Amino acid sequence: MIFKASSLLKIIKLITFTTSGGAYLNFMGNEFAHPKRVEFPMSSNEYSFHLACRQWELLDKGVHKHIFNFDKDIMSLDENERVTSRGSLNVHHCDDTNMVISFTRGPFLFVFNFNPEVPYQLYRVGVDEAGEYQLILNTDETKYGGRGELKSSQYMKKTSDRRADGCRNSLELALASRSAQVYKLVRILRI
Known part of the structure; x- marks a missing residue:
């Protein structure tokens, strides 16, 4: 269950980040940082911070570490490649049956497989520019x-001249289930 939720969270974060106009809000919220109850300082607890502290040590292990690594890499990707400032996105593949969405933004191709169970070994998506695409x-x-x-x-991956989308x-x-x-x-290859 945690694996499924974590997988879905990552692809939701990535699609939100890449389709936004450069705005992205990320924080360590109560749902992850407090495995116990949350109680902020108030008169009923004598303004105690005992249950209001974030548990930063959770970032060192398990699902919290994996999601933190992913968040850091998303931020690094934008810092190094300027993904969100590469013009408007072009959604060219939206397959409701297979649950796959694909779009381009500048020289980047984004592919999302929202299917929770079905991985695809050879899934075809269209691109305008012929060339070699590297998974980053x-x-x-x-x-x-x-x-x-x-x-x-x-x-x-190298493109083929077969038309699609x-x-x-x-x-x-190759698309793993519930992945992006x-x-x-x-x-670029000129033909």
Whole structure:
């Protein structure tokens, strides 16, 4: 249950972050930082902070550590690549049946598999620009509490000239269930 909730939380955070206009709010809230009850200082507890303290040591283990690592990497991704300032996004794939959404923003391709049970070995999504796309963020990595199902040979993908989603080119990607991936166009191919 924790794995499923953590997986969903990561893809919701990523889709919120990448579709926003650069605004993103992240905080260590009561739902994670207080495994016990929360009681803020007030007259009934003599203004005690005893139950109002965040438990920062939770970030050193388990699901809290994995989500914290993911949050840090999202922030680093935007700091290094300026994802949220790369123009408007272009949603070109929204498959309700398979529960997959894909869009581009500048040289980045974002693919979200919201299906809780079905992984896809060769899922085709369209891209306008022909070239090589490198995986730069994957919510299914073990450091984020995922299963790590992607193999190293799947980190670089080359487009085919097969049309998909109204785009001239496409990629065939492996998508773990309830996961998201960010690819960056690293080499443009002119045909």
